[in-house]
Amino acid sequence: MIEKDDKFLSAYMNDRRRIVEEALLHYLKPQDNISSEIHEAVHYSVFAGGKRVRPILCLAAVDATGGNLTQAMPVACALELIHTYSLIHDDLPSMDNDDFRRGKPTNHKVFGEALAILAGDALLTEAFVLLSRAEKIRLPAEGRLQVIQEIAYGAGISGMVGGQALDILSGNLVPDENILTEIHRRKTAALIVASVKAGAILSGAPKGKIDAIADYGENIGMAFQISDDILNVTGDRELMGKETGSDAVLGKLTYPSLLGLDVAKQKLNEYVEAAIDSLAGFDERARPLRLIARYIGKRQA
Amino acid sequence: MIEKDDKFLSAYMNDRRRIVEEALLHYLKPQDNISSEIHEAVHYSVFAGGKRVRPILCLAAVDATGGNLTQAMPVACALELIHTYSLIHDDLPSMDNDDFRRGKPTNHKVFGEALAILAGDALLTEAFVLLSRAEKIRLPAEGRLQVIQEIAYGAGISGMVGGQALDILSGNLVPDENILTEIHRRKTAALIVASVKAGAILSGAPKGKIDAIADYGENIGMAFQISDDILNVTGDRELMGKETGSDAVLGKLTYPSLLGLDVAKQKLNEYVEAAIDSLAGFDERARPLRLIARYIGKRQA
Numbered sequence: 001m002i003e004k005d006d007k008f009l010s011a012y013m014n015d016r017r018r019i020v021e022e023a024l025l026h027y028l029k030p031q032d033n034i035s036s037e038i039h040e041a042v043h044y045s046v047f048a049g050g051k052r053v054r055p056i057l058c059l060a061a062v063d064a065t066g067g068n069l070t071q072a073m074p075v076a077c078a079l080e081l082i083h084t085y086s087l088i089h090d091d092l093p094s095m096d097n098d099d100f101r102r103g104k105p106t107n108h109k110v111f112g113e114a115l116a117i118l119a120g121d122a123l124l125t126e127a128f129v130l131l132s133r134a135e136k137i138r139l140p141a142e143g144r145l146q147v148i149q150e151i152a153y154g155a156g157i158s159g160m161v162g163g164q165a166l167d168i169l170s171g172n173l174v175p176d177e178n179i180l181t182e183i184h185r186r187k188t189a190a191l192i193v194a195s196v197k198a199g200a201i202l203s204g205a206p207k208g209k210i211d212a213i214a215d216y217g218e219n220i221g222m223a224f225q226i227s228d229d230i231l232n233v234t235g236d237r238e239l240m241g242k243e244t245g246s247d248a249v250l251g252k253l254t255y256p257s258l259l260g261l262d263v264a265k266q267k268l269n270e271y272v273e274a275a276i277d278s279l280a281g282f283d284e285r286a287r288p289l290r291l292i293a294r295y296i297g298k299r300q301a
Numbered sequence: 302m303i304e305k306d307d308k309f310l311s312a313y314m315n316d317r318r319r320i321v322e323e324a325l326l327h328y329l330k331p332q333d334n335i336s337s338e339i340h341e342a343v344h345y346s347v348f349a350g351g352k353r354v355r356p357i358l359c360l361a362a363v364d365a366t367g368g369n370l371t372q373a374m375p376v377a378c379a380l381e382l383i384h385t386y387s388l389i390h391d392d393l394p395s396m397d398n399d400d401f402r403r404g405k406p407t408n409h410k411v412f413g414e415a416l417a418i419l420a421g422d423a424l425l426t427e428a429f430v431l432l433s434r435a436e437k438i439r440l441p442a443e444g445r446l447q448v449i450q451e452i453a454y455g456a457g458i459s460g461m462v463g464g465q466a467l468d469i470l471s472g473n474l475v476p477d478e479n480i481l482t483e484i485h486r487r488k489t490a491a492l493i494v495a496s497v498k499a500g501a502i503l504s505g506a507p508k509g510k511i512d513a514i515a516d517y518g519e520n521i522g523m524a525f526q527i528s529d530d531i532l533n534v535t536g537d538r539e540l541m542g543k544e545t546g547s548d549a550v551l552g553k554l555t556y557p558s559l560l561g562l563d564v565a566k567q568k569l570n571e572y573v574e575a576a577i578d579s580l581a582g583f584d585e586r587a588r589p590l591r592l593i594a595r596y597i598g599k600r601q602a
Contacts, residue, residue: 038463085422089422095415113395114469118466122462125425128453129453132447141442141445145433148429153430157332157343161422164419165416169338
């Protein structure tokens, strides 16, 4: 039974990832020959091996609410453009100063800092070009505005950028679970909430369903960040062949570093269960969303 | 008569600037206490003495097409947020590396590079929050989507960011009037086109009027950039008390540096006249737009 779930989820994720890759290639086709460098920089990071988590979650929310996948593609892709912009800017020398991401040189290592900043800016802006142009979206304009609103909000000061600002300044704050939760909620969960809400809005789901999907997003968003932080600890452990302890992750404020690995794992499980509970009113079409939550819970095993 | 025009334009600009300042203060009120640093960084640059050219042009286009100023305010302000983001990122050490702008330390000099990058990102994103939320805009959702589309397009790869990328890479290109025009068209004119088009769309103007206003925007956008470049030359001249020549502006590709000051002034006048010609089908309500074009033509005197 569990093996059957794994197979189903793996096939589902692969299929959705494939259609997202195709759509991204389509949307990122250069419109002219004159600005090839910025297109190259944008292309490099968008196709640098991303797992397409946010587009897949958006499409899974469309599936869960009985919507149309084709018309959701511009929105799913816009979410990936926003996520990619945030990675390019996070990696910059003045931010996390990372030379590699997913085994490849980061954008500024290849194209220089100036073009990397502009490539991030371009991706963020093109996301809104895509969201507002997308002729394929047959949803009434009112719903399309609502989708743009959710995504801008999730990416803005109340969401991702605000969370990133809090994160880089968190070194100056007294470590505290409330602040940590607020950072995760904004930096990671907010755009995931926007991803699944956008999917439900695109399906024309009723408000109750949209709210439930938003709860799901908030919970798996938190779970996703905690499982990443746990993997960083346990990953280091394997890599270095020794116990690095739970507070060794680059001095960053994380659940493992603040509360220890065991409490972090417990929190992770609570968020996964809460995510699945949020979907109580959904039928079998929410199976992918449920299995994705379970999968995030198991990543740290 | 000319004195009367000057007085009218001065009073008009002051009044519009005042309502834009008020609206910006209103929209940029922090929504929480937790992310005060990013709000401070955003606030610092938005209120660092900008002339509000793009919002004023948007409102003048609303006036020219008989629209409602109040409902245009969120759009006018969103344009200023996008312009401010572009200035913050342009000033960064890896870009133009400017320590001062309008006599004040640049954003990264005050808040550090990381927060300056995030403040720019936040401003760009909040512009779309404002454009998609703005409950005041009573325009049908279809028109509001069109406004978002024009602004995202003008700020994106085909517009401002693409122009900025071309500009920083232009040192590697053989100087050429076509490339120079393309850089100006994207870097400066595209967002100005979006500003005036948005105003006309908000008024519910017919397509012919929107197209004419877009022509006006393209022409004064080009004129604005050329007059800035001329002022840089003639300004330097006065500042340094000697003839710096027309190709001395930091080695950047400009009309004065490529074609000389006299040809640049001639081009400027041609764009100003073309801008005014674009408004042939408009009545007396387009007087502010016409006088702004004349004013840009005279800045270099």
